Amino acid sequence: MIRAYEGDTLQMYSKWFSVPYELVADANPNVSNELHGGEIARIPGYDVVTYHSQTAETLAQIARSVSLPVEALQRMNEDRLLLRIPRRIETPFVNGKRNYDFVAMKQDIDDLCAYYPFIKQRVIGTSVLGWPLIELTIGCGPKKIHLNASFHANEWITTAVIMTFINEYVLRLTSGKLWCGHSLLDYYKKVTLSIVPMVNPDGVNLVLNGPPDIEPYRSEVLRLNGGNVDFSQWKANIRGVDLNNQFPAKWEVEQARKIPKAPAPRDFPGFAPLTEPETKAMAALTEESDFAMIVAFHTQGKEIYWGYEGFEPIESERIVNELAKASGYQAVHYIDSHAGYRDWFIQTWKRPGYTVELGEGVNPLPIEQFDSIYEESLNMLLALLLSIS
Structure with a gap:
């Protein structure tokens, strides 16, 4: 100051x-x-x-x-x-190559906003257990692009990737350093990035830190997990609802065919769409924000899903081909899946929406993959910015 x-x-x-x-x-x-x-x-800076x-x-x-x-x-x-x-500040300080729970993320967010105060943070809602759902915005451009991570608890490495990207982006912005020959200030003026780096903080904390102390949630997650204290395979929120099966895009199809008909560690879409505070917050954010494009980061498979029921616009294919070329990932037009955040966005707004499956292997991906996943993500995110006309 x-x-x-x-x-x-x-x-x-x-x-x-x-x-x-x-x-x-x-x-x-x-x-x-x-x-x-x-x-x-x-x-x-x-x-x-x-x-x-x-x-x-x-x-x-x-x-x-x-x-x-x-x-x-x-x-x-x-x-x-x-x-x-x-x-x-000459080097990044976010360390994504570690168990990245909500506390780690929040400390990095506060530090980033202190050193780069053009980053704005706000709370768009709270999780079941009361953790804030944080949106960061960066940029002053008219085109709004939304990124999110950790819809699924055991895919928490996506949050670490996004937070590391934010640090790299703002560092290069303030220093004026080129990124692959491009000035990022041009894109700062074209694009406003909206980022929710952790959609499911309760689930991430459960996977990384074990069950919460608060009842009845502690007893309930242990029951749903068969008494096992290893929650590494847990995808749902703390109430056993899969947050990426909660959106009103043929939700009833997913509800009818999913095997879990009650709360479970994964795949239960809830008893109705948008019952969970996390999905309600994401839906409200999206409805109020007029996003031109959304990208949801998941793991794993090195694939980019980009179509939904023919609602995707023509430009979606051009952009996904650029993302695939930059990352080495495979562009996949359609999959037999519904009720996801991306599905709902494409169906409702008929604008480009993408689900990126980072890395490959078995979730949760080992932290040893972080460097390679981050490099692929960085190339993809740069291509995303360059795709903006």
Whole structure:
């Protein structure tokens, strides 16, 4: 943060810190370009190093050493005994290569929003157990693209992939680094990304941390799991409902043919569509947001599903071919499945929607696959941005 002198502008700070003006402006939505003396502005992509000055070293010398104008340091250091030196963040700090539960995700979200305050977070609902369902938005473009992960509990690695991507994206945005020869600022201005990185926090926590302490949920999940304390195969939410079988796109077909007719670790579509707080929140978000496209990340199979009952628009095929080429995944037009989030989106809005099955093997995919999965995802997400006209 920097304390303004009278007459300072956000454009001035953009130039001083070599951060695109659009990002500086979006990081400070409550101030105008021309600041008043004493106003606080936030500079994205920087943290601060503090130390006691016990030498004759001047601010001018320090400014030269960190490649910043001395005026920037003056505004941050009215107390010369404790110097605050801005330091550009050069590397990602999200560590997705670990057991990535809700607490890990929330800490990373808070850190990302602190260091890159042009990221906006809001709560769109709560899970059965009361964990917030968080939407992040990045960008100022008119075209809205939605990404989500961890509809299924044992596919939690998708959240780690998405969060790692967010960190990479905003790091390259603020530093101005090209991505495969492309300036990401162009896409920041074209696209607004909406991201729900963990649709099913109760389920993810169950898979990674075991049953919750709260009753009756602890006893019930143990009963549904046959008394087994290993929940690694659990896909459903904490009430035993498969969240990706909950949407009103031929839900009755799935309900009739699914073997579980009651809550279970996987595949039970509920007693009616949209009964669960998680799916209600996702449906409400989608209905209010006018998304141009959605991408739901799942595991596994290295496939991209892109059609539903002929409701998909012509452009869907062009885009999926670009995603498949970038990732090496196979584009699959139709599958015999209904009631999924993507199915419902395509049926209702007749816009491009995709389900990406990351990696291959048996769920939950081992964390040792993270690096290869992330590289494939990164190429796909870049292709997604490049596909926007």
